[in-house]
Amino acid sequence: MLVATTKKELVDALRHLTSIGLVPTMGALHQGHASLVKAAREENDTVVASIFVNPLQFQDLGDCDDYRNYPRQLDQDVELLNEAGVDIVFAPSVEEMYPGGLPLVWARTGSIGSKLEGESRPGHFDGVATVVAKLFNLVRPDRAYFGQKDAQQVAVIRRLVADLDFPVEIRPVPIIRGADGLAESSRNQRLSSIDREHALVLPEVLHDLDHRAKSGEPLRIEDARARLANSEGVTLDHLEIVDPATLEPLGVDGVLKTPALVVAAIFVGPVRLIDNIELHPHI
Numbered sequence: 001m002l003v004a005t006t007k008k009e010l011v012d013a014l015r016h017l018t019s020i021g022l023v024p025t026m027g028a029l030h031q032g033h034a035s036l037v038k039a040a041r042e043e044n045d046t047v048v049a050s051i052f053v054n055p056l057q058f059q060d061l062g063d064c065d066d067y068r069n070y071p072r073q074l075d076q077d078v079e080l081l082n083e084a085g086v087d088i089v090f091a092p093s094v095e096e097m098y099p100g101g102l103p104l105v106w107a108r109t110g111s112i113g114s115k116l117e118g119e120s121r122p123g124h125f126d127g128v129a130t131v132v133a134k135l136f137n138l139v140r141p142d143r144a145y146f147g148q149k150d151a152q153q154v155a156v157i158r159r160l161v162a163d164l165d166f167p168v169e170i171r172p173v174p175i176i177r178g179a180d181g182l183a184e185s186s187r188n189q190r191l192s193s194i195d196r197e198h199a200l201v202l203p204e205v206l207h208d209l210d211h212r213a214k215s216g217e218p219l220r221i222e223d224a225r226a227r228l229a230n231s232e233g234v235t236l237d238h239l240e241i242v243d244p245a246t247l248e249p250l251g252v253d254g255v256l257k258t259p260a261l262v263v264a265a266i267f268v269g270p271v272r273l274i275d276n277i278e279l280h281p282h283i
């Protein structure tokens with residue numbers, strides 16, 4: 001396995017390769033990332049994983065605690081990726097990625113990037129789309145793998161690819177959860193054991209909505225919001241029911257008639273956690 005830290009090393013290594021799968025990450029890898037690598041390994045001759053904590057997608061462009069406190073563990077991550085069968089790890093420094101400081105030209109994600117997560121984290125998806133566009137240009141993957149855990153990110157990247165004509169196929173990968181139901185996340189490392197217990201209300205509420213949709217019961221979204229808002233140790237950021245492709249609010253509260261996506265974000269202690277579930281109507 002090659003670990004490239006400069007763009008030149010990366011581009012040179014990829015020059016004559018065919019069928020490339022790209023797995024973009026910010027490191028602090030867990031089973032969720034491993035399942036992306038597994039999917040990429042099954043469908044491509046060459047698998048490239050990137051590890052880069054992108055300052056552009058953090059509020060204040062990296063000048064914030066979430067960016068500074070983001071777990072960084074490159075050696076451990078490289079070992080995990082090697083074992084998972086990755087061919088090339090791209091782990092550039094911020095200087096390498098953005099020589100001369102912040103870019104002047106960005107990808108702008110408009111309305112799809114400014115709702116939901118984008119409302120709580122202004123500019124986040126412009127930062128994501130910009131770094132992903134750069135990775136697509138450097139790696140030129142045939143396929144790129146993104147977790148359904150970040151459902152809005154998948155929708156934004158699909159629009160990036162469609163709107164800017166990137167010749168890459170976007171492959172979404174299902175959410176991987178721990179045994180207790182909490183979606184795997186690098187930020188879970190920052191939860192104490194009591195925080196983690198408090199956080200479990202999030203998958204429980206989503207699971208309950210899934211159950212209601214499947215059994216044809218009214219969803220009662222307001223009750224779900226109240227359960228999160230009143231839960232010990234938890235602050236509700238948002239819980240919304242939206243169209244899975246456009247992320248437009250569906251405004252359903254009764255019995256579900258069409259497929260839908262429920263997206264939610266909560267704060268537990270210092271950590272902001274997101275989760276989502278696709279709902280399918282009772283048949």
Ligand code: AMP
Nearest residue numbers: 025026027032146147149150175176184
């Ligand atoms: P991150 O390192 O958090 O930027 O995540 C890198 C990629 O892994 C993104 O496409 C995420 O959606 C995906 N990912 C993170 N957590 C999970 C999970 N629990 N299940 C599936 N994919 C995930």
